[in-house]
Amino acid sequence: MLATADWRAIGTGVRLVVNDGDLAAARSAVERVLADVDLAYSRFRPDSELVALNAARGKQVRVSPLLARAIGGSLAAARSTGGAVDPTIGRALRITGYDDDWSRIAGTSRPLELRLAPVPGWSVIAFDTAARTVRVPTDVELDLGSTGKGLASDLCAAAALEVAGPGAGVLVSLGGDLAVAGRAPEGGWRVLMAEDSNDDPEGPGEVVAIERGGLATSSTTVRRWKSDEGVSAHHIVDPRTGLSAETPWRTATVVAETCEAANAASTACIVLGSGAPDWLAQARLPARLVAQDGTVVRLGGWPEPASDDAHSEPAEPGSGAGD
């Protein structure tokens, strides 16, 4: 039997589904993990470890196991994507206007000023995994958004499964980036391919099923903003330019062994643009890319939809659906 809980945390929607297990215990475990994640690597909490690290002005800092894990994952993602995903975009992201929790940005009416900042590149980060020490050069700011949410989903799923009871299975979705663990329901864990992760899972559209691993979607249609001059920006920064990525894709969904890997790969697809299919083929990851005109491209074994009603999505380029 499936039991579901929905709530909000770390600036996004959380969905927990437990298969034949203790929902309350699983939810408590997820909440504990998310509290730890927020304190370790939120960019918007003045008391977070990451904010302190970014302010350390080039000094070597010893970090917690959780932050070390998150930084290690972000650097691994940078390496495996050839720099398309880069944790040193923090400053560029902040000065292009994404400088606060999205729920507060979306609610403001102030004009946003767009400026440019070079992205220093992930190789400037000195990280010793054994000692858990990190040195972030002065004027460089880390942002772990392209891997951190996926990692959090993985950690939440593992923690929830541990307390859900024997033979249980769990699905944890953080804003549509989801990880599954344990025993899947019959037919697998089913996920609706949506424009917005807040869409009702029971709504119409293409549904896929996975038994294990993680699935993540990156999108340029949400978390968008405009300057007072009408220049449009979104939250996925191209490390090559320091600007919001110019891409043929409105969404990119990827399945991988972990949600962290899926999260990095889906972001990389947006940044790589027309180069994404080649990169995905090399990475051997199933993916579903939706072009700006709504055309759906399925790659790496991603199945055709089971019904005829979901071959494309309505094209609303720049529609800016909010979180």
Add this chain to the structure above:
Amino acid sequence: MNTTETTRQARTRNLARLRKLTIGTAALGVAATTGFGYLAAMSYDGTTTTAATTAYTTTASAATTTSATTSSTTSSTASAPAVASTTSTAHASSGGS
């Protein structure tokens, strides 16, 4: 055409020029990064190339956090989980957030 429009047009032109320049230099940057990444991977202790799903536990007071179970690899060459198509009702949605 007033001064404000001229300024905006100039800004747009300059922005386009800057974008071309940055993308042009990016090729060199990516090549350099890839080269450095290869060297770094050679000298790195390897922990993050096998990125783990780390199950961690916290005490009731959250005073300590311990890393534990290292289980799966995120290597891009690992076989990814299978994806099947279905008409059944979904358990969750995935999209922009």
